Amino acid sequence: MQYSQKVLDHFMHPHNVGKMDNPDATATEGSPSCGDQVTVYLKVNHDSKVIEDVSFLSYGCASNIATASIITDLAKGKSLDEAKAITWRDAMEALDGLPPVKVHCSVLAADTLQTAISNYEIAHGLKEVPNFSKDTILEELKKIIYPQVGEDIVSLKMVKYVGFTDGEVLIDLNMMSFDSWRQNVAEEIHEHLEKYPEVKKIQINFP
Amino acid sequence: MKPGKIYLDNCVTSAMAPEVLDAMLPYFSEKFWYPGSFVSTGESANEALAGFQQVVADSIKADAAEIHFTSGGTLANNIAIKGLAGALKGGHVICSVVDYPDLLTNAAYLEKQGFEVSYLSADSQAMIDLTELKAAIRPDTVLFMTTIVNHVVGTIQPVREISDILAAAGHKIWFHADAGQAYGKIPLNMQELGIDTMSISAHKIHGPQGIGALYVRKGTKLGQVIHGVKRVDGLQTGGLSLALIAGFAKAVELNFSDFEGNVARLRQLSDYLYQKLQEKIPYIELNGAPGEGRAPHNINVSIDYIEGEAITMMLDMHGITVATGSACASQGLKANYVLMAIGKTHVQSHGSMKFTLSRYTTKEDLDFTVDTLAQITEELRSRSPLYNALRNQER
Structure with a gap:
C-alpha cells in the first residue's frame, strides 16, 4: 500500500x-x-x-x-x-x-x-432541521466505503433493501459469508446511523 | 533518510550477522551437496548436518536427534500441530486467545477437522490463567499449545507450571510451544520444561530467513504432514538448504556464546528505553508485564490521544522502523487482537507502539528514537481533537 x-x-x-x-x-x-x-x-x-x-x-x-x-x-x-x-x-x-x-x-x-x-x-435559520427518513439512511449508506475496492456500498449495488419503521432500521446487504469486510462494513453502518436520535435499532441482514 | 537506519522491529525479522553470511557461503558454492551414503560428497554433508543439529540441540539442552530443520517457524508449527493431530485423530485441544497466529489458525483448522478447542483468556498482562487451564482440562484433552513469549507484548508464559498441570491430568496431554520470540531471549531447557514439540526460527536471532527448527521430544509420534523424499529431514521432506542450516547454526553459536551477557544487555537497553519514554512523553503506558515478566527485547507502550500509523510513518521518515497495533496500519482495518484481548481500549490499541531490540541496538539508537518520538507526539497531539479536549478540561 x-x-x-x-x-x-x-x-x-x-x-x-x-x-x-x-x-x-x-x-x-x-x-x-x-x-x-x-x-x-x-x-x-x-x-x-x-x-x-x-x-x-x-x-x-x-x-x-x-x-x-x-x-x-x-x-x-x-x-x-x-x-x-x-x-x-x-x-x-x-x-x-x-x-x-x-x-x-x-x-x-x-x-x-x-x-x-x-x-x-x-x-442561522437558512434551513430547517431535516426530517429523518429512509432517504437519510440511503444518504448515509452512500458514505460507507467497501474497503476492498474503495467505492461506496450503494454504488457497488451491495445494498439490496432499506427499511425504516418505528425507529428500526432494516438493511439487507449483498455480502457473502466469506467476505472478510462484513464486520467492518456493519460497524461503519452502526457508527453512521446511531448518531440519529430517531434510530432505536439497526438490523443488518446478510445472505 | 536511509530506510531502516534504526531498526526496532526485530520481532518480525532481524539483520543477519556478517559471520552468518560467511558461514553459509561455502555451502552455496563448493559444498553444495545433500546428505547421502557411500559417496564422499553425501557423507561430508551428513557430517556437517550432524554438527549443525548438535549446535542447535545444545542451545536448548536437547539431543541432536530431537532437532528437525524446517523452512522456518511457521513450517515447524504446522508440522508439529498437524502432525500431533494426525497421530491423535481427535479430541480436545487447549490454547489461548493471545497466541501467535500460527497456533490460532491451526486451532481453527483442527476445529474443522472435528477437534474441540478451548481458548483460555489472558489477564491484563497477557498471562494465561492457570486456574482456568486446570478447569479446562477434560478426560479427552489431548493437546495444549502456547506461545512462550507473546509476540505483541512480550509476556513470558509460566511454562514449567503449565507442564506440571498437564502432567497432573492423569493422562497424556501433548504440549506444543511456539518459541519464535522466546528462543535466544530467555533460557529454554528441554530437560526441565516438559515440552513435547517446540518451534524456533533462525532469522529472529540474526540468522538467515527461510530456516527454522522443530524440537520433537524423543518418543513423540507425529503424523506425516509433508510427503515426499527425505533429503535432509524426515519431517520436512524434500530439499532443505544446507547453507541456510549452516547460517542458522552460526547464528546460534553467536547468540549463545555469551547468552547471559546478551540477555542482560538487552534487558538493560529495554529498561532504559522504557524509562526514557516515560521521562520524555506524558500520557504513556506499558502494555504487557513489567520487568522480568516480559522478554528482554520487547517494549510495547500505548501513547494516548494519537494514532499509531501516523506515528510509525513519521518515525519512518526519520529512518526509524517500529510497529504499531493500530487498526489503520493493518490491511484488515482491525485493532490488534492481543491488545483487545487483554482489555485495552480501541484507542490504546490504535496508539500502541512496539519496539523490539536486537544485539545490534545501541543506546544512541534509543536516545535518537525517543527524542524523535517525543517531537512527533507533540506535533500529532497538537492536531488531535482528543488531546485538545483534554487540555480544555485541565484548564
Whole structure:
C-alpha cells in the first residue's frame, strides 16, 4: 500500500490545522474507537455567506490528517453553496488518489465539513432541521466505503433493501459469508446511523 | 533518510550477522551437496548436518536427534500441530486467545477437522490463567499449545507450571510451544520444561530467513504432514538448504556464546528505553508485564490521544522502523487482537507502539528514537481533537 506524494505532503505539513477561537460553526464526526475523529471549524461572512476561514483537528492516521487538510483547502474562500458541492471524491482527486482501504478517511473529512456547514445553516435559520427518513439512511449508506475496492456500498449495488419503521432500521446487504469486510462494513453502518436520535435499532441482514 | 537506519522491529525479522553470511557461503558454492551414503560428497554433508543439529540441540539442552530443520517457524508449527493431530485423530485441544497466529489458525483448522478447542483468556498482562487451564482440562484433552513469549507484548508464559498441570491430568496431554520470540531471549531447557514439540526460527536471532527448527521430544509420534523424499529431514521432506542450516547454526553459536551477557544487555537497553519514554512523553503506558515478566527485547507502550500509523510513518521518515497495533496500519482495518484481548481500549490499541531490540541496538539508537518520538507526539497531539479536549478540561 502506497500513499501519493500529495498525501504525504499534506500529512507532514497539513494546512489549516488547529483549534479555532470563536468559530461560527463546528462539527465533529467519527469516533476514537474506530480510529479516526475529525473536528472542523468554520468562520463564515454573514453577509456574503463565504467561508472566510476554516480549520480542523484530527485524531487518526496519515490519510485522515491529509484528507482533512485538503478538504479545508477546498472549502476556504468558497460560498456555502459552492462548499456544499464538495464531496469525498473531490478530496480523493485533489490528493491524487488514496489506497482503497483508506478511502473512508476522505468520506469522514467531507462529511465533517458538510455537517459543519449544515450546523451553520440551521443555526442561522437558512434551513430547517431535516426530517429523518429512509432517504437519510440511503444518504448515509452512500458514505460507507467497501474497503476492498474503495467505492461506496450503494454504488457497488451491495445494498439490496432499506427499511425504516418505528425507529428500526432494516438493511439487507449483498455480502457473502466469506467476505472478510462484513464486520467492518456493519460497524461503519452502526457508527453512521446511531448518531440519529430517531434510530432505536439497526438490523443488518446478510445472505 | 536511509530506510531502516534504526531498526526496532526485530520481532518480525532481524539483520543477519556478517559471520552468518560467511558461514553459509561455502555451502552455496563448493559444498553444495545433500546428505547421502557411500559417496564422499553425501557423507561430508551428513557430517556437517550432524554438527549443525548438535549446535542447535545444545542451545536448548536437547539431543541432536530431537532437532528437525524446517523452512522456518511457521513450517515447524504446522508440522508439529498437524502432525500431533494426525497421530491423535481427535479430541480436545487447549490454547489461548493471545497466541501467535500460527497456533490460532491451526486451532481453527483442527476445529474443522472435528477437534474441540478451548481458548483460555489472558489477564491484563497477557498471562494465561492457570486456574482456568486446570478447569479446562477434560478426560479427552489431548493437546495444549502456547506461545512462550507473546509476540505483541512480550509476556513470558509460566511454562514449567503449565507442564506440571498437564502432567497432573492423569493422562497424556501433548504440549506444543511456539518459541519464535522466546528462543535466544530467555533460557529454554528441554530437560526441565516438559515440552513435547517446540518451534524456533533462525532469522529472529540474526540468522538467515527461510530456516527454522522443530524440537520433537524423543518418543513423540507425529503424523506425516509433508510427503515426499527425505533429503535432509524426515519431517520436512524434500530439499532443505544446507547453507541456510549452516547460517542458522552460526547464528546460534553467536547468540549463545555469551547468552547471559546478551540477555542482560538487552534487558538493560529495554529498561532504559522504557524509562526514557516515560521521562520524555506524558500520557504513556506499558502494555504487557513489567520487568522480568516480559522478554528482554520487547517494549510495547500505548501513547494516548494519537494514532499509531501516523506515528510509525513519521518515525519512518526519520529512518526509524517500529510497529504499531493500530487498526489503520493493518490491511484488515482491525485493532490488534492481543491488545483487545487483554482489555485495552480501541484507542490504546490504535496508539500502541512496539519496539523490539536486537544485539545490534545501541543506546544512541534509543536516545535518537525517543527524542524523535517525543517531537512527533507533540506535533500529532497538537492536531488531535482528543488531546485538545483534554487540555480544555485541565484548564
